[in-house]
Amino acid sequence: MNTLLHYLFLLCFIILLPAVHSQCIKDQQQSLLHLKKSLQFDPPSWRTPLIISWNSSTDCCSWGGVTCTSNGHVVGLDLSFEGSFANFSTPRVLDLSSNNISGPIPGSFANFPNLRELDLSGNPISDPIPGFFANFSKLTSLSLSNCQLNGTFPKEIFQVPTLQTIDLSDNSKLGGSLPDFPENNGSLLSLILRGTNFSGSLPDSIGNLKILSWIDLSYCNFYGSIPSSFFSLPFLLELNLAHNQFSGELVFSNVSSDLSTLDLSFNHLDGQIPVSIFNFRGLESLQLSSNNFSGFPFNGPQQVKYLTNIDLSYNSLLSLYNGTDSSYSSFPEVISLNLAANKLRTIPYFLRNQSTLSSLSLSENHIQGKIPHWIWSSNQLDSLNLSCNSLATLEPHLYNSTVKTVDLHSNQLQGQIPTFLPFAKYLDYSRNNFRSIPSNIGDFLTNTLFFSLSSNNLHGLIPTSICNSQIQILDMSNNSLSGMIPQCLTAIRDISVLNLARNNLTGTISNVEVSENSSLEILEFATNRLGGQVPKSLAKCTKLKVLNMGNNNITDTFPCLLKSISTLRVLVVRSNNFYGGIECLNTNVTWPGLQIIDLAHNNFRGEIQGILWRTWQKMMVTEDGSLLTINGHYLRRIFNPFVPNDGYGLEEVSLGFGYDISTTVTNKGSEMNLVKILSIFTLIDFSCNNFSGPIPKEMGEFKSLRVLNLSKNAFTGEIPSSFGNMSTLECLDLSLNKLSGRNPITNSTIFSLNGIRTFVIFITRD
Numbered sequence: 112m113n114t115l116l117h118y119l120f121l122l123c124f125i126i127l128l129p130a131v132h133s134q135c136i137k138d139q140q141q142s143l144l145h146l147k148k149s150l151q152f153d154p155p156s157w158r159t160p161l162i163i164s165w166n167s168s169t170d171c172c173s174w175g176g177v178t179c180t181s182n183g184h185v186v187g188l189d190l191s192f193e194g195s196f197a198n199f200s201t202p203r204v205l206d207l208s209s210n211n212i213s214g215p216i217p218g219s220f221a222n223f224p225n226l227r228e229l230d231l232s233g234n235p236i237s238d239p240i241p242g243f244f245a246n247f248s249k250l251t252s253l254s255l256s257n258c259q260l261n262g263t264f265p266k267e268i269f270q271v272p273t274l275q276t277i278d279l280s281d282n283s284k285l286g287g288s289l290p291d292f293p294e295n296n297g298s299l300l301s302l303i304l305r306g307t308n309f310s311g312s313l314p315d316s317i318g319n320l321k322i323l324s325w326i327d328l329s330y331c332n333f334y335g336s337i338p339s340s341f342f343s344l345p346f347l348l349e350l351n352l353a354h355n356q357f358s359g360e361l362v363f364s365n366v367s368s369d370l371s372t373l374d375l376s377f378n379h380l381d382g383q384i385p386v387s388i389f390n391f392r393g394l395e396s397l398q399l400s401s402n403n404f405s406g407f408p409f410n411g412p413q414q415v416k417y418l419t420n421i422d423l424s425y426n427s428l429l430s431l432y433n434g435t436d437s438s439y440s441s442f443p444e445v446i447s448l449n450l451a452a453n454k455l456r457t458i459p460y461f462l463r464n465q466s467t468l469s470s471l472s473l474s475e476n477h478i479q480g481k482i483p484h485w486i487w488s489s490n491q492l493d494s495l496n497l498s499c500n501s502l503a504t505l506e507p508h509l510y511n512s513t514v515k516t517v518d519l520h521s522n523q524l525q526g527q528i529p530t531f532l533p534f535a536k537y538l539d540y541s542r543n544n545f546r547s548i549p550s551n552i553g554d555f556l557t558n559t560l561f562f563s564l565s566s567n568n569l570h571g572l573i574p575t576s577i578c579n580s581q582i583q584i585l586d587m588s589n590n591s592l593s594g595m596i597p598q599c600l601t602a603i604r605d606i607s608v609l610n611l612a613r614n615n616l617t618g619t620i621s622n623v624e625v626s627e628n629s630s631l632e633i634l635e636f637a638t639n640r641l642g643g644q645v646p647k648s649l650a651k652c653t654k655l656k657v658l659n660m661g662n663n664n665i666t667d668t669f670p671c672l673l674k675s676i677s678t679l680r681v682l683v684v685r686s687n688n689f690y691g692g693i694e695c696l697n698t699n700v701t702w703p704g705l706q707i708i709d710l711a712h713n714n715f716r717g718e719i720q721g722i723l724w725r726t727w728q729k730m731m732v733t734e735d736g737s738l739l740t741i742n743g744h745y746l747r748r749i750f751n752p753f754v755p756n757d758g759y760g761l762e763e764v765s766l767g768f769g770y771d772i773s774t775t776v777t778n779k780g781s782e783m784n785l786v787k788i789l790s791i792f793t794l795i796d797f798s799c800n801n802f803s804g805p806i807p808k809e810m811g812e813f814k815s816l817r818v819l820n821l822s823k824n825a826f827t828g829e830i831p832s833s834f835g836n837m838s839t840l841e842c843l844d845l846s847l848n849k850l851s852g853r854n855p856i857t858n859s860t861i862f863s864l865n866g867i868r869t870f871v872i873f874i875t876r877d
């Protein structure tokens with residue numbers, strides 16, 4: 112009501128007191144209409160742009176996004192999605208960001224020479240940047256990021272004496288080399304060219320831009336050496352030259368004392384890292400990863416008080432200075448130090464004096480010998496990554512360490528799984544040579560969420576004490592563990608991944624229990640010596656995505672109890688003693704996301720009904736389906752069972768057990784990040800059973816199926832012509848059945864062979 116009254120009042124006001132106050136100046140209305148006309152406007156579908164409301168029959172001060180002074184001067188234009196108003200005496204700020212404006216920057220902009228700020232970012236604007244900006248004598252900020260501009264750097268822009276910010280980032284078609292920077296004290300504060308195609312060597316004249324503070328030239332194509340004039344810009348705060356092709360040695364003469372972030376990562380810089388790098392007294396973050404630096408002979412006192420983060424990973428550092436004791440303290444105390452993927456042979460001794468270190472990575476070096484006890488001692492240390500080295504022993508550690516993330520995978524550690532890390536949330540001991548698990552291990556896992564022991568040499572029973580933990584991901588695969596699977600293991604309350612595959616486990620699995628509301632998403636106990644039946648309690652796993660029971664001795668009928676688990680993506684029961692029909696799948700509500708079903712090498716029999724296929728939508732989508740996520744983590748495809756092969760050879764390809772779902776684990780700070788392997792791979796393997804009757808023509812609807820193996824059954828009749836629709840099929844094996852009809856290889860009416868890389872088909876005629 113209030114609003115309505117207000118509106119009526121306003122209306123009266125305008126009628127009673129026309130013109131002067133609110134009406135905009137004719138010239139300005141014309142300019143704005145001209146601007147509107149010149150913009151090739153195709154508004155985003157999700158909002159109606161304010162500019163649509165502009166027309167000559169209304170007062171331009173009433174137009175959306177236009178701000179006027181009381182005497183009708185247009186002082187601000189804000190047409191952005193969430194822009195801010197500016198408020199000056201003539202049009203000073205023009206924010207047209209994210210309006211889906213296309214075409215070249217219109218010449219009508221030249222009508223706004225008093226603009227202070229122009230923001231056209233996030234529009235698909237094309238063509239080169241026009242020269243008329245040189246006439247914008249008051250321009251302070253030009254933002255053209257994330258457009259589709261092409262051409263070269265608009266060097267006229269340096270004629271603008273007031274320009275402070277130029278942002279041309281994310282315009283991949285802007286290229287050529289940078290012009291010489293003019294000789295003056297300059298006004299330019301930030302130069303943002305990230306994600307463009309500018310190339311060539313950098314002009315030394317950048318030193319002329321005396322007050323430059325932010326430089327982001329990352330993700331461009333610059334090469335040559337980095338001019339030392341860069342580093343002596345007196346007000347430089349942030350310098351980002353990452354992801355270019357800079358080479359040569361780093362040389363600093365006079366260094367800027369304000370520089371806080373220096374990012375030179377992903378270049379080809381080499382030689383030694385000059386120790387004078389610590390003369391940047393304001394330095395907080397030093398990123399030099401992914402270059403070819405060979406040494407870092409730091410010594411003597413240094414003055415970096417604020418440095419918290421050093422990344423030297425992926426270089427060729429052979430050693431870090433390890434001189435006399437007094438020099439150890441000369442390395443600045445930092446919070447995060449990344450030395451991964453270098454050529455270090457020892458754990459640098461100076462680390463002993465690092466009392467503030469919270470995150471340390473030495474993975475992928477050539478470190479041998481023992482892990483010193485002192486490395487665990489700091490109370491600040493939160494995350495330690497020593498993976499992928501040749502470490503053989505753990506020095507005895509008498510006190511518990513407070514480290515929360517520990518990655519020791521891929522070393523040669525032996526003996527018993529250590530127990531001095533009861534605070535760790537993330538423990539990766541995989542790919543070592545550990546031989547035994549202490550039976551009370553559970554007492555030391557009270558905080559652990561991720562625990563991997565996979566690919567060691569572990570013998571003995573699985574300790575039931577593990578069931579007292581709150582583990583979410585437990586991987587003990589690929590060891591020699593024996594005995595029965597403790598019933599309680601699958602019932603750990605929040606467990607989502609349990610992998611016991613490739614061990615020597617025996618006994619029955621019939622009585623394996625899961626909890627109500629089970630969180631289990633991946634359950635693997637393939638390749639053991641397990642017998643019994645599919646546990647009835649698995650029906651409670653309503654989130655199950657992967658169930659792999661292959662290569663055991665399970666004697667049961669098809670596990671129809673799983674049929675209402677709509678999340679199932681992978682079901683593998685191959686090489687067991689399953690028998691009978693698979694009729695329970697003849698419903699249209701089963702497993703819409705199924706990608707892999709492997710029933711091979713069992714005693715299944717009977718006809719396969721067409722209806723079965725209707726529900727497996729995942730196999731029917733034509734595009735590469737979405738990535739499978741588990742616990743919010745992505746499952747990535749690595750497996751490809753096929754040797755690259757462009758011909759259509761008739762060699763038999765062993766499908767084997769290749770899609771083994773092995774885990775790779777990456778550490779990101781203390782955050783757990785499980786990268787599981789698998790994704791758009793789709794497979795149906797029913798081979799080596801006694802299925803009979805015709806192959807259902809509905810199978811041809813599996814447009815995203817990659818592997819279909821129906822060999823060694825008793826299928827009869829012809830190959831359905833609908834098979835020609837399976838456009839992503841890479842491997843088809845129908846051999847050793849009782850099929851009749853034409854050989855599709857020699858008559859391509861049935862099959863489209865386009866895109867099929869490996870094609871295996873044998874048709875046996877009786």
Ligand SMILES: *[C@@H]1O[C@H](CO)[C@@H](O)[C@H](O)[C@H]1NC(C)=O
Nearest residue numbers: 152153154155156157211213
């Ligand atoms: C942007 O405009 C193009 C045509 O110029 C149109 O196809 C596209 O859908 C528009 N984008 C949005 C987000 O509306």
Ligand SMILES: *[C@@H]1O[C@H](CO)[C@@H](O)[C@H](O)[C@H]1NC(C)=O
Nearest residue numbers: 163164165166167168169170
């Ligand atoms: C201008 O806008 C007004 C109000 O939105 C509308 O009534 C009028 O038809 C428009 N005129 C033209 C020429 O589009």
Ligand SMILES: *[C@@H]1O[C@H](CO)[C@@H](O)[C@H](O)[C@H]1NC(C)=O
Nearest residue numbers: 178186187195196197198199
């Ligand atoms: C514009 O300036 C006027 C006068 O200085 C002020 O009252 C008004 O709040 C300003 N508007 C905005 C949106 O900043």
Ligand SMILES: *[C@@H]1O[C@H](CO)[C@@H](O)[C@H](O)[C@H]1NC(C)=O
Nearest residue numbers: 221241242243244245246267
């Ligand atoms: C700048 O303005 C002058 C005078 O208005 C004009 O002659 C010149 O062509 C303009 N320069 C550019 C690059 O548009």
Ligand SMILES: *[C@@H]1O[C@H](CO)[C@@H](O)[C@H](O)[C@H]1NC(C)=O
Nearest residue numbers: 237238239260261262263284
């Ligand atoms: C810029 O792109 C337009 C098309 O978008 C093309 O016509 C023009 O030739 C290009 N100019 C340059 C300098 O690459």
Ligand SMILES: *[C@@H]1O[C@H](CO)[C@@H](O)[C@H](O)[C@H]1NC(C)=O
Nearest residue numbers: 293294295296297298321322
């Ligand atoms: C640059 O600045 C210095 C002092 O800050 C001044 O002496 C000199 O005249 C300036 N030069 C120009 C070209 O503005």
Ligand SMILES: *[C@@H]1O[C@H](CO)[C@@H](O)[C@H](O)[C@H]1NC(C)=O
Nearest residue numbers: 429430432433434435456457
């Ligand atoms: C420093 O490390 C190098 C390489 O590991 C080694 O050869 C040298 O003996 C060490 N020097 C001292 C003083 O420990």
Ligand SMILES: *[C@@H]1O[C@H](CO)[C@@H](O)[C@H](O)[C@H]1NC(C)=O
Nearest residue numbers: 509510511531533554555557
């Ligand atoms: C280490 O932690 C375990 C399990 O929390 C505890 O039983 C033990 O007393 C601790 N040892 C020391 C030395 O603090």
Ligand SMILES: *[C@@H]1O[C@H](CO)[C@@H](O)[C@H](O)[C@H]1NC(C)=O
Nearest residue numbers: 590591592593614615616617
């Ligand atoms: C598996 O266990 C049996 C005894 O139960 C033993 O003979 C065999 O060596 C074990 N296999 C492996 C690979 O540990």
Ligand SMILES: *[C@@H]1O[C@H](CO)[C@@H](O)[C@H](O)[C@H]1NC(C)=O
Nearest residue numbers: 640642643663664665666688
């Ligand atoms: C497999 O299970 C069957 C029946 O449960 C049993 O007779 C047979 O001995 C088992 N085979 C092996 C190798 O354990």
Ligand SMILES: *[C@@H]1O[C@H](CO)[C@@H](O)[C@H](O)[C@H]1NC(C)=O
Nearest residue numbers: 697698699700701722725726
């Ligand atoms: C399942 O199929 C039957 C018969 O084809 C049909 O009546 C029913 O609506 C289908 N249900 C669903 C959920 O699609």
Ligand SMILES: *[C@@H]1O[C@H](CO)[C@@H](O)[C@H](O)[C@H]1NC(C)=O
Nearest residue numbers: 853854855857858859860861
């Ligand atoms: C496939 O075989 C059928 C029957 O022999 C014939 O009519 C058809 O033309 C053949 N197609 C091709 C592409 O050879």
